[in-house]
Amino acid sequence: MRILHLLSQRPDSTGSGTTLQAVLRESQKKGHENMVVAAIQEGPLPLFPGLSNLRTRFVTFGGGDLPFPIPGMSDVMPYPSMRFSDLTDRQLSSYNDVFRTAILESTERFRPDVIHSNHLWLLTSLARRTFPAIPTVATCHGTDLRQMRACPRFRKDVLSGCSRLDAVFALYSEQAEEIGQLYGIPAERISVIGAGYRNELFVPGKKQAVIPAIVYGGKLSRAKGVPWMLRAFASITDLPWTLLLAGGGTDPERAECIELAGKLGNRVTIAGPLRQEEFAAVLSGANLFILPSLYEGLPLVLPEALASGCFCLATDLPGVRDILGIAGDEWLRLIPCPPLQGTDTIVPGNESKFVINIASKLREVLTDLYAGPPSQESTSELRERLKNCTWDAVFQRMEKIYCALAGKTSR
Numbered sequence: 001m002r003i004l005h006l007l008s009q010r011p012d013s014t015g016s017g018t019t020l021q022a023v024l025r026e027s028q029k030k031g032h033e034n035m036v037v038a039a040i041q042e043g044p045l046p047l048f049p050g051l052s053n054l055r056t057r058f059v060t061f062g063g064g065d066l067p068f069p070i071p072g073m074s075d076v077m078p079y080p081s082m083r084f085s086d087l088t089d090r091q092l093s094s095y096n097d098v099f100r101t102a103i104l105e106s107t108e109r110f111r112p113d114v115i116h117s118n119h120l121w122l123l124t125s126l127a128r129r130t131f132p133a134i135p136t137v138a139t140c141h142g143t144d145l146r147q148m149r150a151c152p153r154f155r156k157d158v159l160s161g162c163s164r165l166d167a168v169f170a171l172y173s174e175q176a177e178e179i180g181q182l183y184g185i186p187a188e189r190i191s192v193i194g195a196g197y198r199n200e201l202f203v204p205g206k207k208q209a210v211i212p213a214i215v216y217g218g219k220l221s222r223a224k225g226v227p228w229m230l231r232a233f234a235s236i237t238d239l240p241w242t243l244l245l246a247g248g249g250t251d252p253e254r255a256e257c258i259e260l261a262g263k264l265g266n267r268v269t270i271a272g273p274l275r276q277e278e279f280a281a282v283l284s285g286a287n288l289f290i291l292p293s294l295y296e297g298l299p300l301v302l303p304e305a306l307a308s309g310c311f312c313l314a315t316d317l318p319g320v321r322d323i324l325g326i327a328g329d330e331w332l333r334l335i336p337c338p339p340l341q342g343t344d345t346i347v348p349g350n351e352s353k354f355v356i357n358i359a360s361k362l363r364e365v366l367t368d369l370y371a372g373p374p375s376q377e378s379t380s381e382l383r384e385r386l387k388n389c390t391w392d393a394v395f396q397r398m399e400k401i402y403c404a405l406a407g408k409t410s411r
Contacts, residue, residue: 001402002033004112006103006179007068007125008128010037012046013078015195016118016141017164022196023116024054026395035110037102057106063386065098066169068090073119073143076221078248078273084122085151088292096126103127108114115188116398119144120168120183122154124160137167137398138394139193140179140295142319146343148182159183168402170191171298172322193398194322194392197303198282199383201276204309205284207373211240212287212366214312217279217301220249220257223344225315225358228351233267239366241267249272283308287369292335292358295344296320303389306331307381311369313361320406326385330378335361 010085011017020036027034040046042063061070062080068091072081086097086276102336103126107115115136116126128136149350162183168190170176175188207213213259213393218224226245233243245261245268248254261268274282283289289305298319306327314320316334324332338354339347346354387393 001113001406002110003027003032003035003402004103004110004115005036005038006117006123007038007116007351008099008119008121008125009039009073009077010038010041010046010079013273015076015142015297016073016139017140018300019119019139022198022391023395023398027389030395032395033110035112036354037099039104041070055106055110057102059098059102059122066094070331071095071187073141073147074122074223076219076223076250076253078219078250080251084147084154086407096122097149099123100130103130106392107131107198115404116402117296120162120165121158122177124165126157126162132164134278135166136403137169137401137405138165139169140161140175140297142171142175142295145175145178145182147294149343165189166405167191169398171195172319174318175244175297175324179328179376183249188312191397191401194389194394195300196302196394197307197386198276198280199299199307199387199390199392201280202304202307203284204307204379205281207287207309209373211242211262212369213285214241214243214288214290215246215282215286215305216243216290217246217274217283217305218299219247220245220291223258223294224255225294225354226257227260228346229290229292229358230257230264230268231355232362233264234260235355235359236362236366240361241366242269243267244269244271244286246271246274246279246282246397272280280308283310286310287373288365290362291315291320293317293329294337294340294346295343298322302332303386309374309382309384311365311374313365316382326389327382328385331363331382333361344390 006021011020037057040058041061059065069080069082071084117138120140124138169191176192220226289310289312293315296317296319302323314334316337336357338350339345
């Protein structure tokens with residue numbers, strides 16, 4: 001098959017970029033032909049395995065095609081960005097014109113059997129309206145649902161195309177219901193596909209025996225809960241631990257996180273953004289992975305950490321609970337989510353309680369870790385439970401839908 005992939009963000013950053021890379025890798029293994037239309041900012045081209053063998057068409061922001069930064073699906077991105085809510089009408093018109101030209105040129109050149117877009121948002125809607133005769137599917141990453149609520153001025157444009165998609169890939173069952181309600185898409189066109197991990201890359205290694213090695217991976221931002229997490233660690237001075245922070249972010253939130261981490265001294269390492277191979281190596285030797293987010297879709301990093309033999313500690317969110325159902329509470333413990341206003345802002349007066357809850361759960365897991373690492377049998381059993389979460393399994397579910405829509409037979 002010939003599959004045209006669309007992404008309005010950089011393809012080498014954030015969860016949607018990781019998903020795109022994984023889908024491309026699995027698609028190429030199956031012998032499909034692929035082309036990518038994606039956003040980049042002025043400067044070096046993105047780097048990820050297999051890019052040189054792909055047909056690509058980049059829309060350049062901050063110079064080149066469009067003078068303004070990439071509008072981010074999250075308010076805090078690991079690269080220069082702006083918020084969709086800050087787009088002027090003139091910028092929005094230019095944004096649509098440039099992306100329409102890019103997908104028109106790509107479709108004429110590549111002649112896809114299927115278009116696979118990312119995010120139920122402006123680019124996906126534009127593609128559906130521009131090519132009503134080409135089967136079009138889209139992956140929901142969760143940030144698109146947040147944008148639908150935060151940016152009501154775009155809803156009409158988004159719904160005009162997204163409501164007519166041939167299929168939508170949801171990350172978990174509760175999200176599938178939310179998509180149906182927000183976009184008016186019939187349930188039979190929404191499939192719970194999940195998200196995956198690279199089982200050949202994320203594998204258990206030798207774990208720390210004396211001082212537990214803890215890892216956080218994600219943007220250094222308030223929406224990810226990082227400031228409250230660091231305050232929780234500051235309260236645990238009587239127990240041994242080390243913490244590695246992997247991920248980027250933008251000021252002032254990143255600066256706040258760096259300042260709080262600095263107060264913890266040499267217990268904390270700030271690693272910055274890591275390539276997947278580097279991150280996998282870190283998780284391989286880690287004892288615990290922590291993700292105190294205030295909002296998530298289905299966090300890809302949790303299956304990666306679990307497959308690496310790490311105990312996990314994460315906020316009690318719908319997508320996280322789906323992973324708990326697979327891993328069990330032996331491996332994944334939940335931090336109570338604080339009351340929120342909007343999607344990812346703690347209701348004033350509840351910050352201290354959130355810090356206390358994180359610290360309490362940390363102490364609980366650290367106590368278990370001091371008893372020793374999990375057995376090889378327990379780790380192997382966990383990886384067996386995670387087998388439907390590999391990218392190979394996830395892509396097989398996608399491929400069946402591609403083939404049904406394009407009238408082809410899967411191999």
